[in-house]
Amino acid sequence: IVNTADDFELYGLHISPDLDTVMYTLAGIANPATGWGIEGDTRATLDAIARYGDDPWFLVGDQDFATHILRTHALHEGRMLTDVTLRLASSLGVRMPILPMTDDRVATEVRTADGWLAFQDYFVARRHADEVLDVRFAGIDSARPSDRVIMAISEAELILFCPSNPLVSIEPILALSGVRDAIMASPAPVVAVSPIVGGKALKGPADRMLASKGVEVSARGVARYYEGLIDGIVIDAEDAAFADDIRGAGLAVDVRNTIMGGRDDRMRLAREILDVEWVPR
Amino acid sequence: IVNTADDFELYGLHISPDLDTVMYTLAGIANPATGWGIEGDTRATLDAIARYGDDPWFLVGDQDFATHILRTHALHEGRMLTDVTLRLASSLGVRMPILPMTDDRVATEVRTADGWLAFQDYFVARRHADEVLDVRFAGIDSARPSDRVIMAISEAELILFCPSNPLVSIEPILALSGVRDAIMASPAPVVAVSPIVGGKALKGPADRMLASKGVEVSARGVARYYEGLIDGIVIDAEDAAFADDIRGAGLAVDVRNTIMGGRDDRMRLAREILDVEWVPR
Numbered sequence: 001i002v003n004t005a006d007d008f009e010l011y012g013l014h015i016s017p018d019l020d021t022v023m024y025t026l027a028g029i030a031n032p033a034t035g036w037g038i039e040g041d042t043r044a045t046l047d048a049i050a051r052y053g054d055d056p057w058f059l060v061g062d063q064d065f066a067t068h069i070l071r072t073h074a075l076h077e078g079r080m081l082t083d084v085t086l087r088l089a090s091s092l093g094v095r096m097p098i099l100p101m102t103d104d105r106v107a108t109e110v111r112t113a114d115g116w117l118a119f120q121d122y123f124v125a126r127r128h129a130d131e132v133l134d135v136r137f138a139g140i141d142s143a144r145p146s147d148r149v150i151m152a153i154s155e156a157e158l159i160l161f162c163p164s165n166p167l168v169s170i171e172p173i174l175a176l177s178g179v180r181d182a183i184m185a186s187p188a189p190v191v192a193v194s195p196i197v198g199g200k201a202l203k204g205p206a207d208r209m210l211a212s213k214g215v216e217v218s219a220r221g222v223a224r225y226y227e228g229l230i231d232g233i234v235i236d237a238e239d240a241a242f243a244d245d246i247r248g249a250g251l252a253v254d255v256r257n258t259i260m261g262g263r264d265d266r267m268r269l270a271r272e273i274l275d276v277e278w279v280p281r
Numbered sequence: 282i283v284n285t286a287d288d289f290e291l292y293g294l295h296i297s298p299d300l301d302t303v304m305y306t307l308a309g310i311a312n313p314a315t316g317w318g319i320e321g322d323t324r325a326t327l328d329a330i331a332r333y334g335d336d337p338w339f340l341v342g343d344q345d346f347a348t349h350i351l352r353t354h355a356l357h358e359g360r361m362l363t364d365v366t367l368r369l370a371s372s373l374g375v376r377m378p379i380l381p382m383t384d385d386r387v388a389t390e391v392r393t394a395d396g397w398l399a400f401q402d403y404f405v406a407r408r409h410a411d412e413v414l415d416v417r418f419a420g421i422d423s424a425r426p427s428d429r430v431i432m433a434i435s436e437a438e439l440i441l442f443c444p445s446n447p448l449v450s451i452e453p454i455l456a457l458s459g460v461r462d463a464i465m466a467s468p469a470p471v472v473a474v475s476p477i478v479g480g481k482a483l484k485g486p487a488d489r490m491l492a493s494k495g496v497e498v499s500a501r502g503v504a505r506y507y508e509g510l511i512d513g514i515v516i517d518a519e520d521a522a523f524a525d526d527i528r529g530a531g532l533a534v535d536v537r538n539t540i541m542g543g544r545d546d547r548m549r550l551a552r553e554i555l556d557v558e559w560v561p562r
Contacts (some may be wrong), residue, residue: 011350011351012350012353012354012357012358013350013354038329041325042323042325042343044322044323044325044342044343044344045326045343045344045346045347045350046347047344048319048343048344048345048346048347048348049347049350049351051347051372051373052347052348052351052369052373053372054351061325062323062325062326062329062343062346063325063326063328063329063332064329065326065329065343065346065350066326066327066329066330066332066333067329067333069292069293069294069326069330069346069350070292070333070335072293073292073293076293077293088333091332091333091334092332092333
């Protein structure tokens with residue numbers, strides 16, 4: 001289940017950064033150097049757009065454009081983002097379902113000293129340099145999780161919050177009407193993987209965002225942030241000192257190496273977490 | 282003034298084949314080998330589209346996609362095709378205005394033994410192999426030439442019908458309400474360049490289409506086809522034998538080498554035709 005509150009339009013094309021990163025990664029074609037886009041992708045289309053006088057601030061490779069073109073076309077024809085995503089991913093050989101959190105439009109906006117900014121403006125154009133004073137998800141009140149999302153939660157054997165940014169990558173999913181209830185109602189254990197290791201985010205602005213939100217920037221802070229929703233948390237060996245404290249709050253704690261350097265690390269960590277005997281409270 | 286009745290949508294993008302060929306040619310970036318597209322263009326986007334399961338029948342290069350993406354975006358935002366075209370061409374350094382014949386949608390359809398086909402289906406997908414039994418321009422009755430088109434005709438010093446296919450490239454322009462009247466009302470001489478040389482079209486199916494329409498496939502046949510509208514015609518030296526006959530019908534005839542092998546030939550022919558002392562009847 002993937003956050004779509006970062007989605008935006010570029011040159012009239014519907015871009016879903018998180019869906020694409022997950023899809024390209026699972027398809028084995030992701031660019032490991034950048035963390036986004038397709039490995040070996042070229043830039044002829046974007047260079048030609050620049051020749052027409054546009055100053056590209058969001059990099060889209062030629063192969064990546066194909067995804068956006070086909071997605072946008074299908075959406076304009078009235079298809080749901082869920083169906084479009086499943087079809088695109090399936091064409092790339094991805095067998096596990098990648099579910100957009102909703103078929104409706106939700107847009108993350110962050111408040112900075114310069115006022116409210118669209119997420120990609122803050123994150124990409126301004127390189128997440130601004131201090132984030134507040135976060136909101138425009139459209140969240142009228143958006144609904146898709147039936148497939150609710151079904152996936154209720155049928156899950158384990159519900160895992162990946163070590164993404166809690167405030168802008170996980171929270172939009174949780175903020176959708178019915179998602180928290182579905183998670184609480186599910187018999188499956190609910191486990192988070194801490195994105196904070198040694199007091200820092202491994203990637204991106206999660207640490208600074210948590211701090212300005214008044215959340216302790218530590219594995220313990222993450223555990224508290226998700227309190228009431230999770231049964232356990234995976235924290236890095238470097239943060240082992242927090243384990244007792246978190247256990248004291250009633251959560252199961254699994255301590256291991258959570259740093260993922262590449263594909264092999266990701267598969268190892270996923271397998272290890274699946275192998276833990278998680279027990280719902 | 283360029284035909285837009287070949288325009289169509291591909292993957293939701295608005296493609297204007299004739300506008301693009303004229304724009305790329307005048308910008309000096311056209312692919313001389315194909316007659317369409319951009320020189321040195323690559324195919325990463327289209328190959329990626331194929332990876333998603335589509336079987337591309339219309340070739341679009343990566344740089345070419347930039348044109349279609351920006352055009353489509355601007356049209357969706359409510360801008361007129363004329364403005365969009367002028368802006369794109371200007372960004373490529375084209376100083377002369379390229380005017381779409383209309384801002385409205387007109388769609389050429391051809392009747393074959395298999396029924397009515399969309400033009401690009403006939404022309405590209407089926408490689409213009411079918412015999413064309415009839416041609417129609419869907420939407421032509423409600424379409425209007427743009428003000429810029431009528432102004433260009435009325436202010437012209439010379440009105441030249443390029444050696445394009447009379448039935449599907451020139452005729453849609455002439456069929457627009459008000460265009461014939463504007464040409465007749467213009468004080469400028471009106472001159473056609475015959476696309477038929479030695480009884481054959483130099484390119485494309487114009488010869489077969491004229492034949493099935495009952496038009497003699499010769500420079501004389503072209504002169505007759507445009508009769509009542511043109512004051513003169515440029516025919517190839519190979520067709521000099523038709524000159525007296527055409528003159529007998531009251532038209533000025535200019536005989537010269539009309540075969541254009543490349544950019545230099547095109548510029549030479551254009552200059553030569555401009556240098557002729559054309560006199561309106």
